[in-house]
Every structure is written in C-alpha cells, then in structure tokens.
Amino acid sequence: MLSLAFICLSCFLNLVGSISKHPSVLVVSFDAFRYDFLNKSATPNLYALSQIGVRADYIRNIFPTKTFPNHFSIGTGVYAEDHGVLANHVFYNNRSHGYSYDLFHYNDDVVPIWTLNEKAGQGRHSGSMMWPGGEFAYQGVTPTHAVRYDQSFDWNKRVDVAISWFLNETAPANLVMLYFEEPDFIGHRHGVDDPLFRDEIRHCDRTAKYLQDQLEAHNLHDKVNVFLLSDHGMVSVAQDRIIDLNKFANFSRCDVVGTSPVMQISALASLDPFTKRCKFSWNVKETGNSKIKSANGENLHTKTVSLHLRVPNELNLQYFS
Numbered sequence: 001m002l003s004l005a006f007i008c009l010s011c012f013l014n015l016v017g018s019i020s021k022h023p024s025v026l027v028v029s030f031d032a033f034r035y036d037f038l039n040k041s042a043t044p045n046l047y048a049l050s051q052i053g054v055r056a057d058y059i060r061n062i063f064p065t066k067t068f069p070n071h072f073s074i075g076t077g078v079y080a081e082d083h084g085v086l087a088n089h090v091f092y093n094n095r096s097h098g099y100s101y102d103l104f105h106y107n108d109d110v111v112p113i114w115t116l117n118e119k120a121g122q123g124r125h126s127g128s129m130m131w132p133g134g135e136f137a138y139q140g141v142t143p144t145h146a147v148r149y150d151q152s153f154d155w156n157k158r159v160d161v162a163i164s165w166f167l168n169e170t171a172p173a174n175l176v177m178l179y180f181e182e183p184d185f186i187g188h189r190h191g192v193d194d195p196l197f198r199d200e201i202r203h204c205d206r207t208a209k210y211l212q213d214q215l216e217a218h219n220l221h222d223k224v225n226v227f228l229l230s231d232h233g234m235v236s237v238a239q240d241r242i243i244d245l246n247k248f249a250n251f252s253r254c255d256v257v258g259t260s261p262v263m264q265i266s267a268l269a270s271l272d273p274f275t276k277r278c279k280f281s282w283n284v285k286e287t288g289n290s291k292i293k294s295a296n297g298e299n300l301h302t303k304t305v306s307l308h309l310r311v312p313n314e315l316n317l318q319y320f321s
C-alpha cells in the first residue's frame with residue numbers, strides 16, 4: 001500500500017541562529033496516517049502546512065507493512081532484509097521477539113541516523129521521543145535525549161519535551177525523532193470508516209497545529225526543518241476478503257507469531273519432526289489484528305519472501321511447493 005502524508009517545512013531556510021550550530025531537523029511520524037487522510041476539511045492545519053511547505057504525493061513504505069520495520073527503514077535507509085526488523089513480533093532462535101533490544105540489533109552494521117548524528121560529534125546531539133528503536137544503543141552509542149514508548153504520555157507533552165531538547169543549554173539537539181501511535185491503533189480496532197477514526201485524524205491535525213504553535217512560540221519555526229510523515233497506510237478489510245484457514249487445514253499445538261500481513265506459524269519446539277507434520281492446527285483468536293487479508297498479494301508476498309536468498313536461516317522461512 002502506498003502511503004503517506006509527507007510534508008517538508010522550511011527546508012531551505014537560513015539556519016543561522018539555530019540553537020545548535022548545526023542544521024536542525026525534526027521528523028514526526030503519525031502511525032498509519034495514509035497519504036489521502038490529509039485534506040482541506042478533515043485536517044485543516046495539516047492542509048495549511050502543506051500549502052506553505054513542500055508536499056510529496058506519497059512515499060512508498062517497505063514490505064512488511066508494519067510499524068517497527070518501516071520506522072527502522074526510515075531511520076536507516078535500508079530495507080528490512082538488511083536491518084533485520086522484519087515485523088513487530090518475530091519468531092527466531094526458538095522464541096518470539098517483541099519490542100526489544102534484540103529485535104533492533106539483528107544486524108549491528110546497520111546504524112540509524114540518530115546514532116550516526118551522535119557519532120559525528122562536534123556538538124551534534126539526537127533525541128528520540130518514542131520512535132521505535134530510538135532509545136537503544138547502536139554500536140555503543142545512545143541518543144543524548146530519549147523517551148521510551150509510553151502510550152499514556154500526553155501528546156502535547158511529547159511535543160513540549162521534544163522542543164525542549166532543541167533548546168537544551170548543554171546538549172542542544174539538532175535531530176529529533178517524534179512518534180505518535182495514531183491513527184494506527186484506532187484504525188485496527190474500528191476500521192478507517194468509523195467516526196472514532198475520523199476523530200483520531202482530527203487529533204493528529206490538532207497536534208500538528210500545537211507543534212507549529214510551539215515552534216513559533218520558541219522562535220524555532222524558521223530554524224528547524226520539520227518533516228511530517230508516516231510509516232504505512234491502512235484500509236478496512238471486508239469480510240469477504242478474509243481467508244479463514246480453519247476451512248483449509250487442521251492445525252494443533254503450534255506457535256503463531258505476528259499479525260497480518262505476515263504471520264509465522266511453527267510447530268512447538270517440543271514436538272518431534274513426525275508429530276510436527278501431523279498435528280498442526282490453527283487457533284487464531286478473532287481479534288481485529290488477526291484478520292488475514294485475502295488477496296493476490298498474500299501469496300505473492302509469501303512466495304517472494306520465502307524464496308529470497310537473503311532471508312536469515314534463523315527465521316525458518318522455507319518455501320513449500
């Protein structure tokens with residue numbers, strides 16, 4: 001799926017007088033904010049920003065279309081097959097890995113931009129406000145400023161703290177990554193056509209306005225380059241586009257890790273090879289996240305990923321014809 005709203009404000013302004021002596025950048029992500037959620041009536045503030053800044057028609061997310069892989073691709077500039085964050089939850093080395101240091105350190109040669117900024121020295125400092133993977137050390141270097149993800153943390157306060165990092169007297173940031181988990185969460189629960197989803201889009205819009213106001217209040221609006229973007233889009237899935245695997249197979253005693261568009265199903269490690277083949281069963285809870293998209297794309301993607309020679313062996317991804 002193509003995404004997203006993508007706006008660059010004041011990219012070419014004179015940065016002389018910035019709190020940091022280096023050009024300053026703020027990257028803001030609204031999770032799953034699809035490119036066409038931005039319009040004049042639903043998001044007047046974002047729309048107004050798009051009129052005074054630069055707006056791309058879309059940016060193309062990577063596959064898998066999940067939050068952690070895409071945010072780490074934004075941070076590193078490489079695909080998941082290189083940075084190794086293949087999903088929000090991944091099964092390898094006989095266990096499931098969720099959000100963790102391990103998940104973001106499959107390939108220690110890949111270093112995100114906020115770490116490269118710190119390593120460049122000469123007064124460069126980075127900040128991560130809940131950006132996926134942002135608070136970890138890479139090659140031994142952590143961002144000067146970092147807050148781990150906390151859903152209860154008020155959005156306007158996230159903005160306040162992020163702006164305070166640019167103004168820090170001893171270690172002013174010249175790069176800050178700022179993350180908001182909506183409208184993804186609401187969208188998964190209610191779909192993109194629900195009134196609650198539209199309310200959340202307005203919430204994002206108000207937050208963008210608050211951010212703009214606070215930048216101006218602190219005289220940073222002409223000193224900080226602001227990128228507003230997202231990690232992927234989102235669409236509602238119709239019932240007739242869902243494949244119920246119970247109709248096709250009888251699985252039992254298996255581990256299921258992840259949600260759409262890619263799930264990992266493996267036999268429990270305790271089962272012997274023969275039993276693995278005989279007792280698979282599918283027992284996915286009927287939650288909003290566990291819907292399996294039908295579609296042409298699913299088989300295509302499965303085949304492509306499974307056959308890819310660079311998929312690590314630890315993932316146990318194999319292609320069965």
Ligand SMILES: [Zn+2]
Pocket residue numbers: 031032066067068184231232
């Ligand atoms: Zn996401």
